[in-house]
Amino acid sequence: MIDTHIHIGQFKDRYYDPLEVLTTVFEAGIKEAFFSSITASDTATFTYSAIEREISEVLSALGTSSDRAKPLxxxxxxxxxxGINIEKAFKNLPYCGFKIHPLENKWDLSDKNTVAIANEIFExxxxxxxxxxxHTGNSGVDAANKFNDFFRKYSRVKFAxxxxxxxxxxxxxxxxYPNVCVDTAFLSLESLNEIINAGFASRILLGSDFPVTQYFHHQISKEWRTLKKQYEEDAKQMKLYNEIIKRS
Ligand SMILES: [Zn+2]
Incomplete structure (x- = not known):
């Protein structure tokens, strides 16, 4: 299985050690993990160079497993x-793509400069x-159709x-848009079935949002699961969803 939605770094008041997160994922039998540093969501505290260091250090620390870790x-x-140059960023690290969070990072598409940035990235x-x-959500500013025009314009980009x-x-x-997929992070079984019934089983990617799952589990239950326990639960759900998708 491939997990397309993993995070490392600072999430609210918790720091998720990059090596611990990715080691936990690989030890659970996941073949490849697409991950991004959630530290980036706090631009007031952290600069891009801190994030670059975080990713470069974890890739070195992973050794031979590093080719299974796909940074976004x-x-x-x-x-x-x-003045962060995209080409330079991709030259310094083996990035496989981008992660965009329109709610946390104020992607205001009524602003010309922001539209120009979006075009640059997607190009x-x-x-x-x-x-x-x-990232998509129900807040109104992070709706699934927010980047609609870009899905059409950049038809060879695989968007999730x-x-x-x-x-x-x-x-x-x-x-x-045939180039658009969805992922299963925090997706209910009902929603999964609706997507399948609409005929899009082949466009569902397995993604966990681990270790954010641990944080929200604590919010609901007041229990801190170990990362290992949490990812066992996350992987179990992805496996179940994968079976449902395959059966459809
Ligand atoms: Zn996420």
């Missing part, structure tokens, strides 16, 4: 103002066959709508 560049509009992704993971929210809109994007 968590891109924040502020990086453009800070780069198109030219280099890269994957783009986009994390969480597939709002569901009806995510399904609408799947029906309009």
């Amino acid at each position: 560049l968590w891109y924040v509009p502020e990086y453009a103002k800070q 780069y992704a198109q030219q280099n066959n890269l994957f783009v993971l986009i 709508l994390a969480h597939a929210r709002p569901l009806a809109q995510a399904i609408d994007m799947l029906s309009k």
